[in-house]
Amino acid sequence: MIILGLDIGSSACLFMGHTIVSFCQEERLIGLKKRVNLFPREAVKWCLEHNNISLTDVEMIAVSWDCTKYPFKMFKPLLIQKMRNKRRYSGKKPDSVRTRSVNAAIEYLLANSPSTVRSLIRDNLRIMGFKGPIPEIVFVSHHLSHAYQAYYQSQFKDSAILIADGSGEENCISAYSMKNGALERLFDYNIPESLGWFYSAFTAYLGFIPNRDESKMMGLAAYGNVRQQHNPWIERINHILSITADGYRIHPGYLKFGGNEYHPNYTDSLVDFITSYDTDLYPIGLGEMSEQGNKYLLEKYVDVAFAVQLQLERAVISLARRLVSLSGLRNLCLAGGVFMNCKANGSILDNTDIDNLFVPPAASDEGACMGAAFYVAKQEGVSISKIKDYNTLGPRYSNDTIVRILKNNGIRYELPSDVYESTAHFVENTKTVGWFRGGLEIGARALGNRSILANPFSKGMKDHLNNTIKYRERWRPYCPSVNNEYADNVMRHRAEVPFMNIARGATQYVIDEAPDVVHVDNTIRPQTVDKKHCPNFHLLLDRIGNKIGAPMVLNTSFNIRGKPIVCSPYDAISTFYSTNLDKLVLEDIIVHK
Numbered sequence: 198m199i200i201l202g203l204d205i206g207s208s209a210c211l212f213m214g215h216t217i218v219s220f221c222q223e224e225r226l227i228g229l230k231k232r233v234n235l236f237p238r239e240a241v242k243w244c245l246e247h248n249n250i251s252l253t254d255v256e257m258i259a260v261s262w263d264c265t266k267y268p269f270k271m272f273k274p275l276l277i278q279k280m281r282n283k284r285r286y287s288g289k290k291p292d293s294v295r296t297r298s299v300n301a302a303i304e305y306l307l308a309n310s311p312s313t314v315r316s317l318i319r320d321n322l323r324i325m326g327f328k329g330p331i332p333e334i335v336f337v338s339h340h341l342s343h344a345y346q347a348y349y350q351s352q353f354k355d356s357a358i359l360i361a362d363g364s365g366e367e368n369c370i371s372a373y374s375m376k377n378g379a380l381e382r383l384f385d386y387n388i389p390e391s392l393g394w395f396y397s398a399f400t401a402y403l404g405f406i407p408n409r410d411e412s413k414m415m416g417l418a419a420y421g422n423v424r425q426q427h428n429p430w431i432e433r434i435n436h437i438l439s440i441t442a443d444g445y446r447i448h449p450g451y452l453k454f455g456g457n458e459y460h461p462n463y464t465d466s467l468v469d470f471i472t473s474y475d476t477d478l479y480p481i482g483l484g485e486m487s488e489q490g491n492k493y494l495l496e497k498y499v500d501v502a503f504a505v506q507l508q509l510e511r512a513v514i515s516l517a518r519r520l521v522s523l524s525g526l527r528n529l530c531l532a533g534g535v536f537m538n539c540k541a542n543g544s545i546l547d548n549t550d551i552d553n554l555f556v557p558p559a560a561s562d563e564g565a566c567m568g569a570a571f572y573v574a575k576q577e578g579v580s581i582s583k584i585k586d587y588n589t590l591g592p593r594y595s596n597d598t599i600v601r602i603l604k605n606n607g608i609r610y611e612l613p614s615d616v617y618e619s620t621a622h623f624v625e626n627t628k629t630v631g632w633f634r635g636g637l638e639i640g641a642r643a644l645g646n647r648s649i650l651a652n653p654f655s656k657g658m659k660d661h662l663n664n665t666i667k668y669r670e671r672w673r674p675y676c677p678s679v680n681n682e683y684a685d686n687v688m689r690h691r692a693e694v695p696f697m698n699i700a701r702g703a704t705q706y707v708i709d710e711a712p713d714v715v716h717v718d719n720t721i722r723p724q725t726v727d728k729k730h731c732p733n734f735h736l737l738l739d740r741i742g743n744k745i746g747a748p749m750v751l752n753t754s755f756n757i758r759g760k761p762i763v764c765s766p767y768d769a770i771s772t773f774y775s776t777n778l779d780k781l782v783l784e785d786i787i788v789h790k
């Protein structure tokens with residue numbers, strides 16, 4: 198069976214036969230990071246062309262959002278939300294507020310109605326030049342898409358599955374058990390009780406871009422670790438998000454629901470709540486500076502970030518404990534945007550009674566289209582194979598293609614006898630290497646296919662990368678990739694972390710010897726590299742280990758600030774020459790400056 202999976206704002210995938218064979222995020226193909234709500238035309242085109250098929254071969258289109266819920270189930274909560282938001286127009290009469298709110302809610306519902314979204318898909322496919330009948334379009338519940346995405350990317354037979362994001366239609370939390378192939382929903386939370394909205398509200402409050410910069414606030418929060426004994430917000434945050442024995446309770450009046458003069462992601466009530474305690478803590482504007490640098494670096498704001506992160510962790514731990522208890526299962530899959538928070542994922546692993554934790558590489562909406570395709574395949578009676586080889590899903594390029602590009606652009610190159618040995622030699626000699634090999638990664642982390650690599654033991658490497666290559670915030674941590682066999686030397690409480698999305702405590706050895714890959718709270722965000730699943734990267738790390746004493750490398754995404762991870766050789770060459778990267782490895786080819 199052939200199914201085209203779509204997240205209509207970010208990505209596309211192709212299910213052929215029994216599993217997903219291709220996946221790509223639109224941002225990687227168009228070079229614009231986190232370009233949301235843009236139909237993934239290029240990703241669809243690539244998925245079809247790469248598999249030598251056309252749209253006429255596609256039997257069904259699976260969409261990871263259930264628009265059929267909008268005309269009925271969604272009207273009431275949306276209307277309430279719109280009405281409360283309209284109260285910011287304080288000079289207007291209530292009747293006019295109500296009328297405008299109803300109109301706004303209706304507009305929103307129409308924009309998300311099944312017929313509108315079907316037209317959107319149809320029109321985009323026509324613009325792309327497809328003629329003939331459009332395949333049947335199937336809308337799949339967003340959280341079911343996340344659940345299928347997480348389960349079928351894991352290698353678990355039976356598993357508990359916890360989904361948390363901003364919202365998927367009306368759901369904010371969904372908890373399932375998967376036993377003997379049967380999925381059962383155990384509990385859920387609906388809007389407005391959203392942990393994703395809670396975290397995004399404070400992301401915006403601290404002057405970051407919500408739905409994009411949550412990982413920055415997570416990184417910033419760690420700087421409050423040393424002051425937690427004197428942090429008043431750890432107690433005060435309970436007014437907004439309180440933890441219960443079976444989960445949490447949220448006060449929605451502080452988040453999206455209510456008047457908002459400052460920002461649509463939080464209300465005036467939140468500003469009043471915070472500034473009534475500390476008049477200095479007004480919301481930070483995008484890019485707003487203090488005398489010490491970015492305003493969010495002031496200790497008072499960092500303390501807020503720390504309390505928010507801590508409370509999020511407590512909430513998801515409570516949910517996970519409830520789910521594990523109800524399901525009786527000791528494997529746990531996580532998906533949804535909230536679980537892009539690798540610190541929270543690590544806390545779940547450390548504080549629940551589970552044996553194994555799996556978080557897929559694109560846990561947020563980008564990856565949900567794969568779950569939608571899996572779901573439709575299952576409904577059609579197809580026997581599903583789990584994804585085993587992630588290195589073949591994204592765009593990849595042969596040596597011949599790369600040589601042709603280099604020759605056409607007059608770029609000199611070298612074909613070494615052993616590219617792994619040469620690259621290990623570069624790393625040993627503290628060179629920075631753009632490493633481009635195999636299929637483009639899924640998700641936000643570079644995993645050894647589109648990575649910038651450097652010697653983790655080289656003093657000052659972090660500053661060098663920040664100042665001359667990545668141009669990103671100095672306070673953010675870099676991450677290590679380490680061969681599985683060596684992981685005990687790097688992390689306390691070892692875990693399999695193939696996708697760099699579960700934080701672990703760092704060992705004293707790595708704190709002392711490789712401080713550039715350890716965050717300020719002595720945690721690391723490691724990638725464990727398995728010989729069977731990533732043979733090329735594992736071999737490279739082995740060669741590096743022979744030279745620097747540990748099969749470990751500083752691994753950061755091959756991009757510069759504000760741009761997506763490079764996809765094509767053109768992107769890699771352009772980034773190489775626009776930064777101070779020392780070496781570029783494209784498959785078996787090396788480019789020197």
Ligand SMILES: [Fe+2]
Nearest residue numbers: 362533534562
């Ligand atoms: Fe989601």
